[in-house]
Amino acid sequence: MAKTYSSAVIPAEATAVWAVVRDFNALPQWTPFVAESRIEQNKASDQIGCVRSFRLKDGGRIREQLLSLSDYEMSFEYSILESPMGVENYLATFRLIPITDSDQTFAEWTAEFDAAPDREDGLVDSIGRNVFAAGLAALKARFNR
Amino acid sequence: MRVDIRRSTVIGAPVEAVWAVLRDFNGHDAWHPAVSTSAIENGEASDQVGCVRNFRLKDGSRVREQLLYLSDAKRGFGYCILEAQARLRNYVASVRLRPVTSDDSCLMEWRASFEPPSQERLRLERFVREEIIETGFAGLRRALTAGGSAERTNRASVPARTGAATEGVEIAITRYGGPEVLVPRRASIRAPGYGEVRLLQTAVGVNFIDVYCRRGTFDLVSPGGVLGMEAAGVVESVGLGVGNVRKGDRVAYACAPPGAYASMRTMRADLLVRLPETISDETAAALLLKGLSAGFLLHDVAYVRAGETILVHAAAGGVGRIISRWAKALGATVIGATSSDTKAEEAKRAGCDHVVVTSREDFAKAVLNLTSGRGVDVVFDAVGKDTFERSVECLAARGRLISFGQASGDIGAHSIDRLAHRSATVSRPNYVHYTDTPEKMILQSGRLFDALRSGAVVAERPRAYPLANAAAAHADLEARRTTGSLILIP
Numbered sequence: 001m002a003k004t005y006s007s008a009v010i011p012a013e014a015t016a017v018w019a020v021v022r023d024f025n026a027l028p029q030w031t032p033f034v035a036e037s038r039i040e041q042n043k044a045s046d047q048i049g050c051v052r053s054f055r056l057k058d059g060g061r062i063r064e065q066l067l068s069l070s071d072y073e074m075s076f077e078y079s080i081l082e083s084p085m086g087v088e089n090y091l092a093t094f095r096l097i098p099i100t101d102s103d104q105t106f107a108e109w110t111a112e113f114d115a116a117p118d119r120e121d122g123l124v125d126s127i128g129r130n131v132f133a134a135g136l137a138a139l140k141a142r143f144n145r
Numbered sequence: 146m147r148v149d150i151r152r153s154t155v156i157g158a159p160v161e162a163v164w165a166v167l168r169d170f171n172g173h174d175a176w177h178p179a180v181s182t183s184a185i186e187n188g189e190a191s192d193q194v195g196c197v198r199n200f201r202l203k204d205g206s207r208v209r210e211q212l213l214y215l216s217d218a219k220r221g222f223g224y225c226i227l228e229a230q231a232r233l234r235n236y237v238a239s240v241r242l243r244p245v246t247s248d249d250s251c252l253m254e255w256r257a258s259f260e261p262p263s264q265e266r267l268r269l270e271r272f273v274r275e276e277i278i279e280t281g282f283a284g285l286r287r288a289l290t291a292g293g294s295a296e297r298t299n300r301a302s303v304p305a306r307t308g309a310a311t312e313g314v315e316i317a318i319t320r321y322g323g324p325e326v327l328v329p330r331r332a333s334i335r336a337p338g339y340g341e342v343r344l345l346q347t348a349v350g351v352n353f354i355d356v357y358c359r360r361g362t363f364d365l366v367s368p369g370g371v372l373g374m375e376a377a378g379v380v381e382s383v384g385l386g387v388g389n390v391r392k393g394d395r396v397a398y399a400c401a402p403p404g405a406y407a408s409m410r411t412m413r414a415d416l417l418v419r420l421p422e423t424i425s426d427e428t429a430a431a432l433l434l435k436g437l438s439a440g441f442l443l444h445d446v447a448y449v450r451a452g453e454t455i456l457v458h459a460a461a462g463g464v465g466r467i468i469s470r471w472a473k474a475l476g477a478t479v480i481g482a483t484s485s486d487t488k489a490e491e492a493k494r495a496g497c498d499h500v501v502v503t504s505r506e507d508f509a510k511a512v513l514n515l516t517s518g519r520g521v522d523v524v525f526d527a528v529g530k531d532t533f534e535r536s537v538e539c540l541a542a543r544g545r546l547i548s549f550g551q552a553s554g555d556i557g558a559h560s561i562d563r564l565a566h567r568s569a570t571v572s573r574p575n576y577v578h579y580t581d582t583p584e585k586m587i588l589q590s591g592r593l594f595d596a597l598r599s600g601a602v603v604a605e606r607p608r609a610y611p612l613a614n615a616a617a618a619h620a621d622l623e624a625r626r627t628t629g630s631l632i633l634i635p
Contacts, residue, residue: 008247009155097252100152101282106252108243136247
């Protein structure tokens, strides 16, 4: 099993950041790599079990299922149902933690998955850097304005 | 009703370095400003789940807390209070670190929940939030980033006590007795533990207190133990949780416990002072204990002010000379008392305006003559038995007698009624109470170093002996064959 982890400090209060990332269908609005997204079967984007189907800017299509969402913990988990990345048993967690002494927010994004052994390191790096770190950097830049 | 407090902060050090410090459940005395001393009960390891840390707060109260879980995977631990003075009923708390991968810092979360009596809820909530958690954040940040160098925090990620012991030489006393009981031996100098450093010592001060320890007059050192209260040197290695000094720093100390007569020494770091460029190791080793003593006696005990007249007994002695010159620089008129004409010359060179030779004249009468019958504002008396009574007699109205030693013997019992004739104050200060915290040490040493720079204190060239010849240094000191300070060179 491989694991990848990225985190950053976002220069905004947690409630403001949570308002952006809480929407499971909002990847095109805040990440740099998603072209369009929709929730399958007309479900609400905060209904546990809903599936988002989105297209990456490089053309690949990914389907992910929401497994948990907590407004109290400001976190959600999801799994990948289909993707061109060749990963299995993919479980990701996104979490915000208020930094109480500075009105900023800690954001972490982590995933565990199985992949062919020779591809594991490459995937850890590409998901960690190109997806999670890039997403967090975009979030940071959004509030830096 | 249970209250739940969650606080968090970003610590500017890599998560591994911060965890290395936090992981030690017994290490909080090195970083939490409210904690004074801490020990794990029953000799258990501090990462034994279920172990109890029993610690004293700076306010003197005692707290017992039990480790409930510890996770190296999550870099966190939880604990509960078993006993505390504050009414923190059913108090459970947890600490967790998470890395900030975008810039190599980390997030520290600290949560606490407890059931306060309702009328004390707000006060206790604030106490936990501010006095425990926020103060802890600030203390940890200070401990990790002191010196502001990344090198420090990296070093903190090295686990404690992994370093090897090193061979050194130390001078132990085989039994209580004369200088002949001082015997050099090879010793294994262990690697520094939490809050400790290992010093490569370059100069060791010799003081009369060492003679008292050697003779057994003071029971600070048991037979087989190592003498010595002060030394200077270089920090050779640093344990975890040390914030005030770094490897390679030139430092000096003058404090208990004894153990300075050694080529290397592993000791607590918090009472070390960093030496300015301008002060040599030899000067520091010779001067620190006496200079700090003179400094707090003048400034914090006697409060000597410009225009006052003071009497310094043993004005040619080590501390006496420093007090005399420094008091002169403060604008006082200084009368010195010495036992001989030779010493009177020394005292004059140290800045005394007048010198009374006690073998020829009654010092109390002489002082009253010199002050037109008024007396002096302050008497510094380390002679004790032979001078105490007469010292009181030569005080001016509202004068202060500072008794800081008894070279001639115990002062004995005295009625305080006689003090009323002059509204006199008698102080019997103890070095320890002016130098036993890093804050006090910084204040006192800073004042001494400033005085050295301004010339209010002059560093005299000490007489040096090889460390192995400590016995010869003691023999010379006791026979009063030397004037000025003695040091040992490892």
